[in-house]
Amino acid sequence: MEQFFRLPDSDDLNRYDNNPAPLDQQFGIRPLGTLKPLSSHDIAGSIAGIGMETLDRDTYDPAPLYDPLCAAGCKWVRLQTGWIKCEKTAGVYDFAWLDAIVDNLLRRGIQPWFSTGFGHPIHTPVPAYEELFRQSGNSPANGMVRGYVGEVPLYHGPRAMAAWKNYLAAMAEHFAGRVRHYEIWNEPDVHRVFWRHLGQPVHADLKEELRRIRIAEDYVDFVKESAEALRKTLPQVKVIATISHPVSDHVRVAGIRRLADWVDIISYHNYANTPEAENCDKVAFFRSHLTVPGKTTEFWQGEAGRATRPHHGGCYITSEYVQAKYILRRLLCDFQTGMKVSSIFTASDLRSYYPDGADQEFGIFKADPVRPKLGFFAFQAMATLLAEAEPTSRMMISGNLINGNMAGSRLNYQFNSVAFLRHEVPVFALYLPESIEISVPPIRCEVKVSGELGCRFREPVLIDPLRHKVYAIDREIVKYPDWAYGSAIIAPYPVTDYPIFMTERSAIELERA
Missing domain, CATH: 2.60.40.1180 (Golgi alpha-mannosidase II)
Incomplete structure (x- = not known):
């Protein structure tokens, strides 16, 4: 275990893209x-968080990562709850898989927070998905289909919404005293991927600008109903709304519709190629649009990271060294702009994540076999230096x-x-x-x-x-x-x-x- 946590020797220049230690042999x-x-046990409070997303789709085994994340000083972990994995039979909830993750994190001084979603084959059926499940023996290689990703119950009618709210209420009751923070959905403004109906983008008959406006309005309605269901069961719940792009029509419309009235926290995602680019201006923009006078709203950076290998749609130069620098600068930028939590995407590389079954390599750990990347040690140092900052x-x-x-x-x-x-x-x-x-x-x-x-x-x-x-x-x-x-x-x-x-x-x- 000690060897597992050992930082690569800085003379191993391959891991550092052939860059020697910059402070060695400097005058004075x-x-x-x-x-x-x-460790996480040593730190009372910190913004340093990481995502353990997609476990609802069985993309990796979290067990080997619990002790390393504790050693890294991580204080927050974002978990996707996977409706499809929690309710195999209508009205019967089994949270055992999620219990194991939550309890392991809590024992190590790490606070989980939930990102709730996605669709469900019983309550939000998609015929095309069902055919893929049948052909694959109930485990499609398509990671999005496996989790019914983006399939919104709002568009499946009152019965689907009632089932969704029952699911939220059951989860809030089950995890009372352990998990208090509930994020409603993931990236609703990335509507071609995460905000869909019958496997397709919604409001397809509208022009793009009007579509974005309607989706933002729909999301506020969805948050309102979801928040009411959670608070009815768990009055002390902290409800989180989420936005991917901090400067957008979605933000402006959500502000007009007073999204902040229904939530305690608003999270945003920031995958900017250079963390500092427009960073303060972006945060100022969405804060000014989303803050409601007389109400205290927290802001979190809920997802940002950098792959160590080229990925779908990416045009970045990638390496472990580049990822590590990104993590250092992202966490510091989020502290600089007053984020209460900054969540790095993600703990592990993800198997069969993309629609074509390809893997994703945003993790600070390799998955097979498990080993820390340079980004793990960067995260570890920042968690220590920002502890109680x-x-x-x-x-x-x-x-x-x-x-x-x-x-x-x-x-x-x-x-x-x-x-x-x-x-x-x-x-x-x-x-x-x-x-x-x-x-x-x-x-x-x-x-x-x-x-x-x-x-x-x-x-x-x-x-x-x-x-x-x-x-x-x-x-x-x-x-x-x-x-x-x-x-x-x-x-x-x-x-x-x-x-x-x-x-x-x-x-x-x-x-x-």
Whole structure:
């Protein structure tokens, strides 16, 4: 088990796309040791979550992942509940398969939350699907058909909706005291895949713009009825609405129809190729449209990730190193924009996920055989560094290029910086938000750190979360000049294309040699 959790040696350059450790052999910085990660049991609160989606379609075995996810410091897991798997006989519910997952996660200090869906062969029958089930011996290779994915009970009439609400009520009663958060459906605005009737997109007779409006209106109605059924059974339930695209007609119409009146939380999905691209603006957009005056609504990032192998419709450069950088930057961006939960898609690679039966490789674990990818260790470091983190606007970190260095980016920004507190100890992160696919060598900068009492560091350290390496910063490169008005100036300071963290040595633990 110890070997299973061991980070690849940073000299194994193949795993890092031939990129050496960026902080090694930098002037004024000395290797100090290796970051000791916190487990889920050690962390009281964090935004760090991951998805264990598609278990309703039996795409992988979750059992080998429980201990690793605990070791990674994961605090939240998104589970799809699979109506088709819970009600084999009409009106008879068997949640045993879901019980096993929920209880295993709770024992390890991880809180599950449910994404409810999808259709059901008894209550929302699709003749074409039934034929595929018959031909395959009841297990179609098509992962979407296996789960009746996207088949919405709203379009199958009052009896189907009554069955759907009975299912929600039975689930809420069964999991009372264990699961409190219920998300209504998955990506309803991706209507060609996840919002369908009889296996086809709905409102096909309408022009695309009108179709999007009608679907948004239908989704609000669906959420209202679903929320009422849940709250009638479990008054303390937290209902979550979900949106895939944060800037869209769906958001605008959902806001007009006051979606937030019926829910406690709104989640969105953000698969932006570069996590920082329009990130703050996107969040501001959907918050402004969906927030209801006088009502507190939480916002979660419910699904975002990066494959390690090309996938259907994807045109990205992929590798374990690229995925790991994405995870570091996605979690930090979501913390920066005030998300209460950030859920990385997904825990494991998925077998037979796509309509043609092909696998999907967004997991931070390989499935056959099970092994952690580099993204697992990136997630682990971020869960530790963001544990009990408190946003603050009373500190900041900024960088200026020195000695003729130039950033090669053509993007409209140079640096991304984040400052926060962990148990009253300042933590800073600074990086170049370059395109994820490219590797940028470290750039030497003059960094200014501003905060309370002039940020007089006792034992400042740098942390490379991709390699878990910790470095001491020599006093000779830390200055407090008069012109900085009480701020600390660190130069030369290496900045790379993923967040490097700076804090006091006392804020972290090191692994024993």
